[in-house]
Amino acid sequence: MLQVSYIRDNREQVLERLAVKNFKQTALVDEIIQLDDKRRQTQTSMDSVSAEANAAAKQIGELMRAGKKDEAESLKSKTGTWKEDIKQLSEALAAIEEELQQKLVLLPNLPHSSVPKGLTPEDNEVVLENGAIPALPGNALPHWELAAKYNLIDFELGVKITGAGFPVYKGKGAKLQRALINYFIDEAEKAGYSEVVVPLLVNEASGFGTAQLPDKEGQMYYVGLDNLYLIPTAEVPITNMYRDVILKADELPVKNCGYTPCFRREAGSYGAHVRGLNRLHQFDKVEIVQVVHPDKSYEVLEQMSLHVQGLLQKLGLPYRVLRLCGGDMGFGSALTYDMETWSAAQQRWLEVSSVSNFETFQSNRLKLRFRNAEGKTQLAHTLNGSALALPRIVATLLENNQTETGIKIPGVLVPYTKFEWIN
């Protein structure tokens, strides 16, 4: 959520930045500014009437104690109009604030100056490519066939138990899941992130804090009986640990990592691109989250990007890094890097990580602040990234490492899998 005071003081710049995200609603921005104006006027009026009424109430108390009942009574008779005024003004104020809030949450975050303009994924900027793209023989199999061949994943069984998009991992497929999770967590801890295990269901306030709510409830599974949401990413519970928190300057940066399953409804997805592990309703992911000083957040974003790249390098997967264009970016992000690995058998790039700087967009909703050098409270910056999401990593690992005799496990994973080959 953007700060009203910023919008008020930087109208032109806000409009220009929003346009990069293809969000061209000048009228909405102007309405917000007008509402805020009205809000301040109304509050000033109410404050001054309240001040009068408070003073009178205090005086009545003093008169009563002094035994001057008549004077107290005559003062009492005057309070009626104030009461009425305060009631009207506070109702008006509440209505204005409600309307302002409703409009404010419609505004996406402002993109960073380096964000390229554009509408579709084709407009994303390729920052770098790394790793050799393997040349597989013509009879190379896609991962869903490999998964069946080696009995690693049973998609049909998942359909029986739950539905499409809920695979059952078996045998070495199951072991590989646990190996990847542990490997990713260990690597994150080496990079200074402390591990947390968090709830998989969150309340409405948490959904709002990280900007899944309102608006995006269609993407989350909802447990109506208890008014809770299944998390679409560990970002939600981990970041919400710091909701309504004022950190000391020396507590920054906060670095947390955590493994969770993630649940996504993915309404409207279909076709070959959702085949196999390409798009699931439930998948495993290790998330890294940081809360940092505003001066440091872009430096930290690069570090997080390098951490993710390091994982891909160690796994020996060819990858590229994209700087997302305005049209492809998330609602709350100021700058996002996507990491994609090359799926040799599908002949396409698969997104395996997304690393974003939210600046104060989340912290403003979360009321996540720190005490700055002047001793005043200031909104912190939040960042998060997948490090990494498992399914597409598994997909490319299986496909890229397939040989005549089986699938070779990357060296760094062997201590975790305890086997070198799937065959």
Added chain:
RNA sequence: GGAGAGUUGGCAGAGUGGUCGAUUGCGGCAGUCUUGAAAACUGUUGAACUGUUAAAGGUUCCUGGGGUUCGAAUCCCUAACUCUCCGCCA
């Protein structure tokens, strides 16, 4: 699921319808003392909005919402949450 108790500042924990943004303790910060540290002592220490060059000042907030009253942390209604006991149970 049944019954009961509770929710106050970073934490613990007082609080009579008016002098309560709130006693006190702990913690934090600053100072005195000390070569330094600890201890002790002294002072200080919530947030938001508004306003201002900055301030002063004003308003709001004692879980949320509503009500009674000239005046509510305090009384009433309501919701959420927490805890305890019983039941069930990994």
